[in-house]
Amino acid sequence: MQQMNKNRKGKADIFKKRLFVRKGQAEAGHASGRMLLPTAFRPVILLMLCIAVLDFTACGKDSGQKAVSPSFEASSQVENSVEEIGEPVELTEEEKKLARLSKQKYLGTEQTVEVLGLQTYKKLKSDRYTDKAPKGKVYLVLFLKLWNDGKEKFYFNPYQLTAKVDGKEIENTVLWNGPENYPTAFQNLEEGRRNAGFVAWTVPKDWKKLHVEYQGFDPGKEALMKMDLTTEELLTPDEYDPKVYE
Numbered sequence: 001m002q003q004m005n006k007n008r009k010g011k012a013d014i015f016k017k018r019l020f021v022r023k024g025q026a027e028a029g030h031a032s033g034r035m036l037l038p039t040a041f042r043p044v045i046l047l048m049l050c051i052a053v054l055d056f057t058a059c060g061k062d063s064g065q066k067a068v069s070p071s072f073e074a075s076s077q078v079e080n081s082v083e084e085i086g087e088p089v090e091l092t093e094e095e096k097k098l099a100r101l102s103k104q105k106y107l108g109t110e111q112t113v114e115v116l117g118l119q120t121y122k123k124l125k126s127d128r129y130t131d132k133a134p135k136g137k138v139y140l141v142l143f144l145k146l147w148n149d150g151k152e153k154f155y156f157n158p159y160q161l162t163a164k165v166d167g168k169e170i171e172n173t174v175l176w177n178g179p180e181n182y183p184t185a186f187q188n189l190e191e192g193r194r195n196a197g198f199v200a201w202t203v204p205k206d207w208k209k210l211h212v213e214y215q216g217f218d219p220g221k222e223a224l225m226k227m228d229l230t231t232e233e234l235l236t237p238d239e240y241d242p243k244v245y246e
Contacts (some may be wrong), residue, residue, distance in 0.1 A: 106225035110150035116238030117143040129176035162215030
C-alpha cells in the first residue's frame, strides 16, 4: 500500500513539473504577474499564432478589396483639370479690338448706337464710281449699328454730329461707294427698327485719335453721345447684309 502511494505521489510530482517550472521560477513569475509556461508548450503556442496571422491575411485577400496605396496621379489630374478650367481664354487680336470697340456705345432711353468697326481706305471703287483720297490723306470710316426703340421715326442727322482728329475739327465726307457695302448712317429709322451705316472723314494718313460726338437725341434724355477711338481699334466689320436688320 505504501508503495502504491509512493508511485501515485511520483506521478503527481512529474505532472507538476510538466506544468510548472521550479518553485523559485514559479514564485518569481507569479510575483511579476506573469504565468510561466513550460518549454514544451511554446512550439504549440507559436504554431497557433502563425495560424492566426495567416487566417487574418487570407481574410483580407478573400474580401475582394485590394490594399489602397496613396495615389498622387489622381490628385494631380484633378489639379490639372481645375487649372484648365480656370485658365483665361486667349483672344485673337481681332477679338480684342472688337471688345474695345463694343465699349464705345451710346445707350439712350429710345435710341442705341454701337460701333461695329473702324477702318481707313485710300480708294473705294465700283463699276460706276471711284472715291480716291487726296495725297497724304485717307478716308477714315466709322461703322455704326443703330436702334430706334422709340414710338416715332428717328433721323440720324449729319448736322448733329461733330468730330475731331488729333484735336482738330474735321467735316463729314460724302462717299459714292459704301465701304463694305454699308449704306450711310445718316438715314431715317422707323420706330422699333434697327439698321447699320457708316460715317466717313478725310484725315491725314498718320492720324492717331478720333473723337466723335452726336447731339441729335432728345435733349431731355441723356442726349450726348461721345466716342474716342484710336488706330489700335482699326477693324473691318462684316460685310453689310440687309437681311440681318429686317
